[in-house]
Amino acid sequence: MNNIKFKSRIVIIQSNFIKGMNKLLNYIWAGMILFSVICAAATGRMEQLSTSVLSGASDAVTLVLSMTGMMCAWTGLMKIADEGGLTLLLSKALNPLMRRLFPDCKAGGPAVKAMCMNITANLLGLGNAATPLGIAAMQELKKNNPTQTADNSMVTFVVLNTASIQVIPTFLGTMRAQYNSAAPFDILPAVWVTSLCSVIVGLAAAKVMEGFSSG
Numbered sequence: 001m002n003n004i005k006f007k008s009r010i011v012i013i014q015s016n017f018i019k020g021m022n023k024l025l026n027y028i029w030a031g032m033i034l035f036s037v038i039c040a041a042a043t044g045r046m047e048q049l050s051t052s053v054l055s056g057a058s059d060a061v062t063l064v065l066s067m068t069g070m071m072c073a074w075t076g077l078m079k080i081a082d083e084g085g086l087t088l089l090l091s092k093a094l095n096p097l098m099r100r101l102f103p104d105c106k107a108g109g110p111a112v113k114a115m116c117m118n119i120t121a122n123l124l125g126l127g128n129a130a131t132p133l134g135i136a137a138m139q140e141l142k143k144n145n146p147t148q149t150a151d152n153s154m155v156t157f158v159v160l161n162t163a164s165i166q167v168i169p170t171f172l173g174t175m176r177a178q179y180n181s182a183a184p185f186d187i188l189p190a191v192w193v194t195s196l197c198s199v200i201v202g203l204a205a206a207k208v209m210e211g212f213s214s215g
Contacts, residue, residue, distance in 0.1 A: 101156055111144070152210050163199045
């Protein structure tokens with residue numbers, strides 16, 4: 001009974017924290033917009049502000065369109081890999097790691113296969129392509145969780161997906177090339193180190209909190 005009350009309190013705290021952060025972000029964005037308008041009016045640069053807003057919106061649309069082709073191509077390749085049995089091979093290769101991180105999941109099951117595809121997409125730096133795969137994985141994990149609260153496997157997967165290791169930062173490299181970078185992938189060593197550190201710290205924190213919640 002005490003354990004249930006403790007978990008309920010954690011869920012309430014997390015929910016309140018997320019709501020508070022959303023409000024804070026809204027205040028920050030509204031403050032930045034208001035501050036920009038005031039500064040532009042005070043310095044007589046309203047025309048430059050209007051031009052920047054319009055050009056920024058146009059650049060955003062152009063960037064989205066330029067990235068759409070790459071996302072479609074890689075998402076299609078991931079689907080082909082799934083149909084061709086590559087997910088099964090990946091699940092077998094990652095099985096020792098997945099058993100340690102997700103002991104509650106059946107080895108080679110649908111949830112593990114979906115998570116493996118998500119991990120593969122993240123390894124290739126395809127964050128947007130990894131999103132639908134991550135949603136599919138969460139749906140499979142939810143089938144094994146009858147409660148309305150995220151279990152340990154779901155939390156661990158969210159951490160792993162968010163702080164993913166990137167071997168080839170395809171999305172970031174494409175963006176750098178879009179903005180005329182002479183060497184779009186010269187950031188590889190820094191990406192490897194930072195993503196590895198983020199995964200280690202994230203998983204360690206998740207396991208520590210898992211111990212507290214089960215204690």
